[in-house]
Amino acid sequence: MNGPAPVLDVVDLVAEFPMGHGHVTVVDGVSFSVAPGASVGLVGESGSGKSITAMSVVGMIPAPGRITGGSVRFRGQDITHASGKSMRALRGKEIGLVLQDPMTALNPVQRIGPQIVEAIREHQDVSRSGAAARAVELLGQLGIPSPERRFHEYPHRLSGGMRQRVVLAIALANDPSLLVLDEPTTALDVTVQAQILDLIKELRTRVGTAIVLITHDVGVVAEVCDDVIVMYGGRVMEHAPASLLLADPLHPYTIGLLGSVPSAGTKGEKLATIPGAVPSPADMPRGCPFSNRCKNVMTKCEERPPVVQFPDGRSVACWLHGDAAGVPGAAVRHV
């Protein structure tokens, strides 16, 4: 790949949880990279491995889960198996993180303002009053009314959406190089969502922050993401520039997720529901994990599909495209 060195480079990542005498693989050979100022969206149904991918990247895979293959590089440094201490230091400053449950990131017995102030002062040489002013400014930018008053509230006094914005304020406070967001706007109303997306975009251009964003919202994908990774059964089914993926999805799973008439105009719409349910990781079909729900299933799908890389930047793991070796410029990678 040409251009600036990626902020984040994930190669063939595998993550497993122990089960009985064996284990289940919940992230299975995921690769992607994010350049400075670029953004990648992770989409897919619940249980497809998006959160565990994101948590593996930031060193927070919940025990007893662990990374058993592949690598994660942050600004050129291998952090795949970095210690908890060094990852905590990175997460405070260079990696901003917003997970689904905002309470896990907040101290319930400390007022929210001082929590943001502490996050700033831990990594920047600023006075307490300077950091407090910055905290109030951030809360205001995130659409929190009366931020000076809210500064003194405890987390439990705030609604879920407000708490989520406090976590965002902490994640944004130190101008991180990488921002990992798991459904950051799901609980929020449309106006606040738009404010937050604007702030994320501003950070990309001003600081060059690289973004990894998990979302169920097609509108958010269209608005924020340069590239999209569609996951299912822990695997990448399709990876493409967002505009191409929304206009012309290749994988039957992506087509199902986007509904029958996908277009970049499906703003604010949730991903569609596909008949059938995601099997548990232990019951995934062999070969293509989507084969037992796929309208286009073929005998061949009992074998693991190769990843076909098209010259326009799209890649897809599906036997329907498995003969793309004949397409000029296409590359087929057997995994």
Ligand SMILES: Nc1ncnc2c1ncn2[C@@H]1O[C@H](COP(=O)(O)OP(=O)(O)OP(=O)(O)O)[C@@H](O)[C@H]1O
């Ligand atoms: N602590 C855990 N122990 C065992 N299995 C887990 C654990 N956490 C997640 N899993 C399993 O890992 C798989 C991937 O889960 P993950 O949370 O990454 O999916 P997801 O795509 O992010 O879904 P959602 O959109 O609901 O967050 C699921 O099958 C889930 O059951």
